[in-house]
Amino acid sequence: LEIASGTGEHVIRFAAAMPGLEWQPTDPDPTRRASVAAWVADTKLRNISPALHLDAARPGWAKDHGPADLIVLINLLHLISMPEVATVLVEVAKALAPGGRFALYGPFLRDGQATSQGDADFDTALRAQDPAIGYKDMADVIAMLQSHGLTHADTIAMPANNLLLVFSRPA
Template sequence: MSKLPPNASVASQTEDGKLCAPSALRNAPVIVELLQQIAPPRGRALEIASGTGQHISALAAAIPQIDWYPTEIAVDRITSIDAYAAQAALDNLRPAQLLDASVQGWAASHIPYDLIYLGNLLHLISAEAAATVLLEAASTLAPQGHFVIYGPFKRDGILSSDGDAKFDAELRAANSEIGYKDDQWIKQVLTGAGLDASLVQNMPANNLALIAKRKPL
């Protein structure tokens, strides 16, 4: 993981092995509502960078017709994800798997997914790593599957709030290779990978959800 400022990813440890991020508590309901609207009637869903596990446990509970596959790069977060899964006791929530989604070629070992969710990662990695994440994810998306990317972004190259400008500056001061990615750049990468990346939805706290779809065969 890239060097980050202290406020980039805040999570506290609980006695039962779970990590709790206040931001995940706040934004989980709107993310669940969004994915409920586009989830297929059945299928497989991948979450890239599942973090604490709060999002995917909520998604698996709210969208039971989908089998959910969490992944993470950090071992302590794998432990937390599995602790949330054990508490939820859901048949459609699979054990967390280690995955560095910024490494080229990982998609080749994955069966296509009908839904892929990626939240709050791209501003924490370099543009090169972000492009790899997007391209690999796109290549493992099933025909007519959806790829949902949530988080803070530049909009047409502009940081649209003082809070975003401050956070982006803090990220770049900690590591000059990271920081907010532009929504138009993400659309360009996904379009180049054969996806229809035309839908953008405003989310709370000045975040965006970028929704792309694999074209039918």
């Protein structure tokens, strides 16, 4: 299950690299879902289902989108409010199958601080646009997911100061 698939360039790469998984892209924006369909149509991949509407900040979605062996979420949490993040994460924890993994990618604060001037500037710009949004602290995100029964399995440094946080649900 990919949450917030966006235009679809990621899911076609993932599906090609991991052909043993059936990939389910989602996005609440119909324009993005149309873009996913266009990217998928350009491939010969058969392991990508048509993109579904999913507003991951809506309570209760897990019962319609799980259990999933892998949930991928890239570049969303800094664009939504903390209460919305809390809903996303509790539903992710519910939707993840026992033994499943959650891969969460994005920019994060560390000990409340941005890790570069570019990140600090982007965070400030987001908060100027909407004071409820902006970068989240990785410690808060990890603590929330742990409180919902997930194990923090790995933190992988990615280009441009981004992180890939990996969580697992005990089998």
